Amino acid sequence: MTLTTIALDATALTLRYRRGWGLRDCTFQLPAGRISALIGPNGAGKSTLMRLATGLMRPTSGEIRVLGQVPGKHGANRQLAFLGQDKPLYKGFTVEEMLRAGAKLNPGWDDQYAHRLVREADVPFDAKVGTLSGGQRTRVALAVAMGRRPELLMLDEPLADLDPVARQEVMQAVLAEVAETGMTVLLSSHVIADLDGVCDHLLLLSGGQVQLQGDVEDLLTQHRVLVGSRELVLPDGVVEARTTGRQATVLARTSNAPGWDNNEPSLEELALAYLRSAKKVTA
Numbered sequence: 285m286t287l288t289t290i291a292l293d294a295t296a297l298t299l300r301y302r303r304g305w306g307l308r309d310c311t312f313q314l315p316a317g318r319i320s321a322l323i324g325p326n327g328a329g330k331s332t333l334m335r336l337a338t339g340l341m342r343p344t345s346g347e348i349r350v351l352g353q354v355p356g357k358h359g360a361n362r363q364l365a366f367l368g369q370d371k372p373l374y375k376g377f378t379v380e381e382m383l384r385a386g387a388k389l390n391p392g393w394d395d396q397y398a399h400r401l402v403r404e405a406d407v408p409f410d411a412k413v414g415t416l417s418g419g420q421r422t423r424v425a426l427a428v429a430m431g432r433r434p435e436l437l438m439l440d441e442p443l444a445d446l447d448p449v450a451r452q453e454v455m456q457a458v459l460a461e462v463a464e465t466g467m468t469v470l471l472s473s474h475v476i477a478d479l480d481g482v483c484d485h486l487l488l489l490s491g492g493q494v495q496l497q498g499d500v501e502d503l504l505t506q507h508r509v510l511v512g513s514r515e516l517v518l519p520d521g522v523v524e525a526r527t528t529g530r531q532a533t534v535l536a537r538t539s540n541a542p543g544w545d546n547n548e549p550s551l552e553e554l555a556l557a558y559l560r561s562a563k564k565v566t567a
């Protein structure tokens with residue numbers, strides 16, 4: 285990938301908290317204009333990575349570049365919008381006042397668009413933010429983040445408190461924005477099924493380290509779910525092997541597994557196999 289096609293570029297990125305590692309020697313690149321999934325178990329380092337990208341924290345060693353710049357060096361990156369797990373809203377403001385604050389604070393603010401996003405979510409403009417449900421607050425926080433029309437949008441588990449219809453609506457809004465403006469999105473979620481068909485790039489962290497990264501289509505074609513007798517010879521590239529009775533189910537990075545029934549994995553099968561195998565290694 286050349287510089288202009290890379291939105292996030294990390295080299296040996298490390299952050300050590302007093303208690304232990306947040307991230308450890310992470311090297312990866314996320315492509316611009318695409319939706320990248322950030323997956324990992326609790327404590328994997330997903331929020332830490334996003335905080336480093338915003339410049340809220342500095343790495344202990346290594347480097348991260350966001351849209352070509354080291355975060356925080358030239359003030360807040362105006363092209364970057366970040367929506368963390370603690371939604372950055374003023375509880376005493378009405379939704380309308382929140383949008384007005386967004387307009388005042390952000391030069392590139394698109395007021396019509398932000399209002400449309402709130403309207404689509406059926407959130408009343410005159411309601412106080414503090415009286416909204418968790419899901420409604422998420423929709424307002426998203427409108428504030430996307431109203432800035434950022435080049436890079438980072439969402440830390442944005443779907444966690446949304447109902448199934450709202451999850452779909454939010455993903456549709458994000459997809460439409462990516463298609464229309466070429467915005468780059470980094471999206472973390474524990475519900476991998478929500479990311480399937482939406483994300484075209486994957487970054488999987490575990491224990492602060494990169495376990496798997498790449499283009500989703502490429503990763504899926506490079507892996508196989510193999511089903512067969514447990515007596516069969518395992519191919520190279522086994523990520524995870526499980527047995528029930530006389531049958532074995534294997535996920536392997538291979539295209540050559542004689543004797544096995546083999547199918548391309550879904551994103552969920554791929555990610556879960558890597559997450560389970562990382563858990564076994566660290567247990």
Ligand SMILES: Nc1ncnc2c1ncn2[C@@H]1O[C@H](COP(=O)(O)OP(=O)(O)OP(=O)(O)O)[C@@H](O)[C@H]1O
Nearest residue numbers: 301302303305306324325326327328329330331332
């Ligand atoms: N402020 C902090 N001080 C000390 N340790 C921290 C701090 N924030 C995170 N950590 C530790 O760093 C590691 C990575 O945490 P992080 O919050 O980045 O993980 P995560 O992948 O976002 O987890 P989750 O899915 O639970 O939100 C964990 O071991 C966590 O305990």
